[in-house]
Amino acid sequence: MNALTRILNSPVGRKVTMAVSGLLLLGFLVAHLTGNMLILVSKETFNHYGHTLISNPMIYLAEAGLLGLFVMHFTTGLYLTRKNRAARPQAYERNERAGYASRKTLASTTMIFSGLVVLVFVPLHIWGFKFGAYYESAEPGVRDLHRLVIETFQQPAWVIWYVAVMTIVGFHLWHGFGSGFESLGLSYRKGLRRFGQFLAVVIAGGFLLIPVLIYMIGDKL
Amino acid sequence: MSEMTFNLRVWRQANSESSGRLVDYTAERISEHMSFLEMLDIVNDKIILEGDDPIAYDFDCREGICGSCGIVINGVPHGPNPGTTSCQLFMRHFKADETITIEPWRAKSFPLIKDLVVDRSSFDRIIATGGYISCNTGAAPEANNTPIPKDIADEAFDAAACIGCGACVAACKNASAVLFVGAKLQHLALMPQGQAERDRRALRMVDQMEAEGFGACSNEGECEAVCPKEISTKHIARLNRDYMRAAVKQALRP
Ligand code: HEM
Ligand code: FES
Numbered sequence: 001m002n003a004l005t006r007i008l009n010s011p012v013g014r015k016v017t018m019a020v021s022g023l024l025l026l027g028f029l030v031a032h033l034t035g036n037m038l039i040l041v042s043k044e045t046f047n048h049y050g051h052t053l054i055s056n057p058m059i060y061l062a063e064a065g066l067l068g069l070f071v072m073h074f075t076t077g078l079y080l081t082r083k084n085r086a087a088r089p090q091a092y093e094r095n096e097r098a099g100y101a102s103r104k105t106l107a108s109t110t111m112i113f114s115g116l117v118v119l120v121f122v123p124l125h126i127w128g129f130k131f132g133a134y135y136e137s138a139e140p141g142v143r144d145l146h147r148l149v150i151e152t153f154q155q156p157a158w159v160i161w162y163v164a165v166m167t168i169v170g171f172h173l174w175h176g177f178g179s180g181f182e183s184l185g186l187s188y189r190k191g192l193r194r195f196g197q198f199l200a201v202v203i204a205g206g207f208l209l210i211p212v213l214i215y216m217i218g219d220k221l
Numbered sequence: 222m223s224e225m226t227f228n229l230r231v232w233r234q235a236n237s238e239s240s241g242r243l244v245d246y247t248a249e250r251i252s253e254h255m256s257f258l259e260m261l262d263i264v265n266d267k268i269i270l271e272g273d274d275p276i277a278y279d280f281d282c283r284e285g286i287c288g289s290c291g292i293v294i295n296g297v298p299h300g301p302n303p304g305t306t307s308c309q310l311f312m313r314h315f316k317a318d319e320t321i322t323i324e325p326w327r328a329k330s331f332p333l334i335k336d337l338v339v340d341r342s343s344f345d346r347i348i349a350t351g352g353y354i355s356c357n358t359g360a361a362p363e364a365n366n367t368p369i370p371k372d373i374a375d376e377a378f379d380a381a382a383c384i385g386c387g388a389c390v391a392a393c394k395n396a397s398a399v400l401f402v403g404a405k406l407q408h409l410a411l412m413p414q415g416q417a418e419r420d421r422r423a424l425r426m427v428d429q430m431e432a433e434g435f436g437a438c439s440n441e442g443e444c445e446a447v448c449p450k451e452i453s454t455k456h457i458a459r460l461n462r463d464y465m466r467a468a469v470k471q472a473l474r475p
Pocket of ligand 2: 279280281282283284285286287288289290306307308309
């Protein structure tokens with residue numbers, strides 16, 4: 001067997017692929033959230049931040065990298081889930097959680113569904129903001145993304161959608177963080193799992209706070 | 222001695238081709254000191270007296286060391302008690318008049334033979350690809366010739382406790398065998414004698430696991446929870462490390 005296909009196309013390799021791509025995407029989420037929080041600082045800070053990002057030519061490399069990770073993650077995730085399901089063609093009549101040492105949760109059993117929601121969300125999200133309405137700010141050449149964000153989240157439907165999706169992302173990360181490290185060969189550690197769950201709440205909470213705040217006090221931002 | 226009655230729902234299936242279903246039985250006059258399998262024996266006695274086909278299930282030692290028995294009891298492999306095989310599970314762990322659902326291990330790689338009996342020879346084929354040390358070792362060596370730290374020896378021994386019952390596969394939502402394969406790799410990989418074939422063993426056994434149709438690990442730890450020998454999922458993490466290291470080494474080999 002070819003060495004590279006062996007690495008990638010083995011039950012271990014598929015999980016390592018999931019873990020590397022998933023954890024790097026998680027790293028992106030942390031950076032993305034930190035940047036987004038600037039909207040709470042001031043209109044200018046936020047617009048300047050966006051401007052700085054897109055004026056750097058390295059942005060294309062970063063975007064290509066992110067797209068690559070994302071595609072790698074969801075294609076492997078879909079294939080992996082299909083193979084995993086095929087390993088048990090007939091379901092149990094009665095299936096219970098074993099308890100004790102088990103870390104099985106609602107989050108861990110629904111990874112494919114939470115992932116699929118993200119898969120639908122991401123193109124809509126990019127279409128809505130990156131390729132959304134272009135407003136020029138007071139400074140020429142600087143896009144007024146702040147206005148687009150505020151306008152979007154003054155519509156309750158968008159707020160509800162974002163809150164729902166971010167909660168689901170939180171579920172994905174609740175299991176994903178600790179699971180990812182275990183796939184990379186680190187033994188289960190309760191502390192690391194707990195930290196991942198904390199991080200999941202912080203990331204999901206942070207992301208959903210922004211639309212909620214804008215909806216409530218958007219005119220003051 | 223109190224006697225109990227249970228309502229059983231038992232999976233009956235004549236062979237792998239026919240379709241199965243849950244059939245109701247009543248287990249009467251069951252002592253709390255009986256094992257789960259003894260309870261099934263009582264039910265079977267009655268079925269035989271009535272001229273019907275008794276429930277087929279696997280067992281050998283009935284003392285929790287051979288790994289033959291394996292029944293999913295109320296949705297959990299080997300039933301509600303941790304660190305217990307079905308044969309060592311006692312009826313005092315159930316409430317009188319309880320309804321107990323009894324099913325076989327369900328996995329593509331464990332084809333059903335009859336009722337609760339499945340074919341676990343996929344495990345044997347995995348072992349056959351590398352779960353051994355092939356150099357001649359001669360007579361038993363003097364124990365202190367090869368010093369092994371106590372903690373490493375203990376971990377290897379914990380892994381070696383695997384009786385190959387397949388409960389890990391039965392419990393896993395992906396019917397993955399990584400806990401089994403991990404244990405079978407690590408009881409050798411932790412020992413000096415296991416080093417020579419360590420890489421080859423990891424590659425071959427994991428590849429065979431894949432070829433047999435077992436799933437991958439979702440890190441839920443259900444396997445450890447149902448394992449009668451309580452084998453730790455750290456052996457899965459070690460399997461991941463060993464496999465990746467061996468695969469990368471192989472890829473980089475000139
Ligand atoms: C921002 C987006 C995402 C992040 C940060 C993320 C993160 C993660 C992480 C860290 C894991 C754990 C990996 C492991 O168990 O080794 C994981 C697992 C998984 N992800 Fe994602 N993910 C994202 C999007 C998606 C998408 C779009 C899908 C679509 C199918 C998906 C499907 C899955 C599946 C199925 C698993 C579980 C694999 C298993 O059970 O073994 N994820 N994700
Ligand atoms: S019959 Fe041997 S372990 Fe249960």
